[in-house]
Amino acid sequence: MTEQQAIVFVVDDDKSVRESLESLIRAMGLGVEIFSSAQQFLSSPRPDAPGCLVLDVRMPGLGGLDLQQQMAGAGIDIPIVFITGFGDIPMSVQAMKAGAVEFLTKPFREADLLDAIEQAIGRDRAARRERAAVTALHRRYQTLTHREREILELVTSGLLNKQTASRLGISEITVKIHRAQVMQKMQAASLAELVRMSERLRLANIKS
Amino acid sequence: MAGNLALGLLTFLCFRFGINSTTVALLYLIVIVIISLKTNFISAAIVSIVAYLCLDSFFTAPLFRPALTEPLDIVAPFAFLSTSFIITRLLKNSRQSFKEIQELKDQLGLVMDTIPGFVWSALPDGSAEFLNAQWLEYTGLTLKEGLDWDNKIDIHPEDRARFMTEWTAALTRGKPLETEARLRRSDGKYRWLLIRAVPLRDAAGNVVKWYGTNIDIEDRKQAEEALHKSQAELAHITRVLTMGELTASIAHEINQPLAAIVNNANACLRWLAGDVPNIYEAREAAGRIVRDGTRAGEVITRIRAFLRKTEEAKTLLDINQSIQEVANLMSNAALRNGVNLKLDLAGEVPEVLGDRVQLQQVLLNLVMNGIEATVLLPRGSRELLISSCGAGESGQVTVGVTDSGGGINEQEMDKVFDAFYTTKPQGMGMGLAISRSIIENHGGRLRAIQKNGGTGTTFQFTLPSYREGNL
Numbered sequence: 001m002t003e004q005q006a007i008v009f010v011v012d013d014d015k016s017v018r019e020s021l022e023s024l025i026r027a028m029g030l031g032v033e034i035f036s037s038a039q040q041f042l043s044s045p046r047p048d049a050p051g052c053l054v055l056d057v058r059m060p061g062l063g064g065l066d067l068q069q070q071m072a073g074a075g076i077d078i079p080i081v082f083i084t085g086f087g088d089i090p091m092s093v094q095a096m097k098a099g100a101v102e103f104l105t106k107p108f109r110e111a112d113l114l115d116a117i118e119q120a121i122g123r124d125r126a127a128r129r130e131r132a133a134v135t136a137l138h139r140r141y142q143t144l145t146h147r148e149r150e151i152l153e154l155v156t157s158g159l160l161n162k163q164t165a166s167r168l169g170i171s172e173i174t175v176k177i178h179r180a181q182v183m184q185k186m187q188a189a190s191l192a193e194l195v196r197m198s199e200r201l202r203l204a205n206i207k208s
Numbered sequence: 209m210a211g212n213l214a215l216g217l218l219t220f221l222c223f224r225f226g227i228n229s230t231t232v233a234l235l236y237l238i239v240i241v242i243i244s245l246k247t248n249f250i251s252a253a254i255v256s257i258v259a260y261l262c263l264d265s266f267f268t269a270p271l272f273r274p275a276l277t278e279p280l281d282i283v284a285p286f287a288f289l290s291t292s293f294i295i296t297r298l299l300k301n302s303r304q305s306f307k308e309i310q311e312l313k314d315q316l317g318l319v320m321d322t323i324p325g326f327v328w329s330a331l332p333d334g335s336a337e338f339l340n341a342q343w344l345e346y347t348g349l350t351l352k353e354g355l356d357w358d359n360k361i362d363i364h365p366e367d368r369a370r371f372m373t374e375w376t377a378a379l380t381r382g383k384p385l386e387t388e389a390r391l392r393r394s395d396g397k398y399r400w401l402l403i404r405a406v407p408l409r410d411a412a413g414n415v416v417k418w419y420g421t422n423i424d425i426e427d428r429k430q431a432e433e434a435l436h437k438s439q440a441e442l443a444h445i446t447r448v449l450t451m452g453e454l455t456a457s458i459a460h461e462i463n464q465p466l467a468a469i470v471n472n473a474n475a476c477l478r479w480l481a482g483d484v485p486n487i488y489e490a491r492e493a494a495g496r497i498v499r500d501g502t503r504a505g506e507v508i509t510r511i512r513a514f515l516r517k518t519e520e521a522k523t524l525l526d527i528n529q530s531i532q533e534v535a536n537l538m539s540n541a542a543l544r545n546g547v548n549l550k551l552d553l554a555g556e557v558p559e560v561l562g563d564r565v566q567l568q569q570v571l572l573n574l575v576m577n578g579i580e581a582t583v584l585l586p587r588g589s590r591e592l593l594i595s596s597c598g599a600g601e602s603g604q605v606t607v608g609v610t611d612s613g614g615g616i617n618e619q620e621m622d623k624v625f626d627a628f629y630t631t632k633p634q635g636m637g638m639g640l641a642i643s644r645s646i647i648e649n650h651g652g653r654l655r656a657i658q659k660n661g662g663t664g665t666t667f668q669f670t671l672p673s674y675r676e677g678n679l
Contacts, residue, residue: 014464014468016464016465016468016496016499016500016503017464017467017468017471019468019496020467020468020469020470020471020472020475020493020496020500021471023471023472023475023479023489023492023493023496024471024472024474024475024478026475026489027474027475027478027479027482027486027489028478058460083467085459085460085463085464085467086459086460086463105463106463106464106466106467107463107466107467107469107470107471108467108470110470110471110474
């Protein structure tokens with residue numbers, strides 16, 4: 001599967017910086033979209049592609065750190081690379097603790113910017129893959145009947161077929177049949193894989 | 209009554225020896241005067257009447273019988289009575305006056321001792337004449353001790369010489385004195401007093417007495433010092449904070465275009481490094497570099513204009529006046545550090561066109577440095593001299609601040625005016641750099657001179673005098 005083209009979103013209130021970053025990132029071979037304010041970024045439609053955000057800290061109106069908080073609150077998961085003309089240590093600590101990928105001070109070395117962007121995009125690609133996988137699993141899980149879900153729960157918790165049967169008040173044969181169905185619907189090749197799938201779904205808080 | 213007895217005796221003697229009536233009348237008059245001086249009018253009147261009767265009976269015809277036959281018979285009683293009346297009256301007034309005077313004296317004494325202040329008087333030669341009760345209580349001396357004030361009143365050794373000079377000058381010239389000095393209170397502590405004295409002159413204009421008041425201003429002095437100190441600190445902190453803020457702003461303002469320039473240059477390199485160099489994009493990037501570089505230059509210009517905007521206001525100044533103002537401002541600091549601050553200002557100094565606040569800042573900086581330079585010397589040899597002179601034809605005004613401190617060695621002489629160079633742990637090192645910049649802005653020069661063979665440094669600056677068409 002060819003990788004989707006990544007997009008770098010740039011938010012900085014300074015026109016010169018914006019334009020220079022646009023040219024530089026394009027020259028790096030990446031897609032780029034520029035915004036002059038955090039508000040503009042939030043209210044613009046975003047393409048569904050891997051990406052990252054290069055974000056200035058001190059801006060009038062909604063600042064960089066505020067945007068970081070708002071995105072977290074809204075469940076927008078784009079990795080952030082901060083850039084700033086100030087180099088404030090407490091500020092950088094706060095940004096990193098809130099999950100930023102990097103904190104660069106202007107003027108920054110091109111290599112540092114590229115590394116940070118690549119790291120951020122890598123992080124985003126991984127996250128998207130994870131999300132896609134979970135979605136697929138979820139779709140499969142949706143096709144399970146109520147009884148099949150019960151069987152899945154008990155079987156992946158380590159119970160033998162016999163124990164499952166007695167727990168549910170059905171025969172062992174029935175359990176085996178349901179189990180096979182579950183394996184097929186979930187497309188799990190082994191019990192171990194089924195367990196992993198079940199964990200992932202649980203972690204993604206989907207299972208009912 | 210003794211008077212009547214005396215009268216009787218006198219009458220007997222005169223009769224015995226046949227003294228004539230006129231003489232007797234006069235003798236009687238003497239007695240009446242004496243009686244009048246000693247008793248009241250009634251007694252004197254009685255004696256007068258008795259005297260008349262005696263006179264008329266024994267010394268004028270007809271003998272042994274009072275009768276009005278001669279002029280003496282009429283004049284005598286009149287004379288006796290009026291004499292006694294006049295004398296007793298005079299005496300009464302006199303006594304009344306004395307009483308009033310005494311009352312006034314008492315009242316004055318009470319007022320002098322009750323006034324919440326130290327009141328004293330001295331003779332024209334400067335010796336003490338009177339000290340009020342408050343003063344005695346304050347110093348803990350008895351009146352006798354207090355009057356021996358040359359020996360007994362304890363002026364702080366650092367103030368003694370100055371005070372004695374001023375007191376002597378006042379005494380000699382007869383001009384009022386107002387000065388401050390530290391005196392030792394009864395509890396042993398030295399406290400600042402404001403000492404004032406005015407001369408009292410007679411009709412001929414000679415000084416007959418000195419009256420003075422002293423006020424304890426220790427608390428005021430401490431408050432003043434605290435105020436000065438906090439004002440200085442505030443100014444310093446404001447400057448530092450502003451500098452800090454300024455620095456942050458400057459950093460940000462300049463980092464933006466710098467970052468853009470670096471990004472554009474890197475982009476330009478990348479565009480050119482591709483398999484097919486993208487000339488268009490590269491050119492665009494280079495164009496932006498030029499633009500952003502220019503913008504950075506404008507930022508610097510804006511900042512300098514901002515810094516200058518808060519300062520410039522040139523007027524015609526008398527530099528001696530500015531020096532005097534700075535000396536007044538610094539007198540406390542000098543006193544506190546035991547530094548003897550002296551001025552040697554030329555009589556006639558041409559006017560200078562300059563910013564009053566900026567030049568004061570330079571003077572303050574140099575004086576402060578001078579005080580700090582002497583801090584390691586023993587008290588008593590800490591000297592700071594501010595001098596001024598106007599060099600005639602060259603049209604320059606020269607001001608020097610000389611300290612008796614340890615001096616500056618050869619290597620440091622060059623660096624002393626550099627920004628951020630300081631030998632003080634708390635110093636920012638901007639003082640001399642800024643001072644030099646200010647002086648140069650005024651068209652002058654600031655330099656440091658070492659005394660030949662001695663210790664101590666002179667910081668000297670020149671300023672061009674203002675002349676028509678000299679701008």
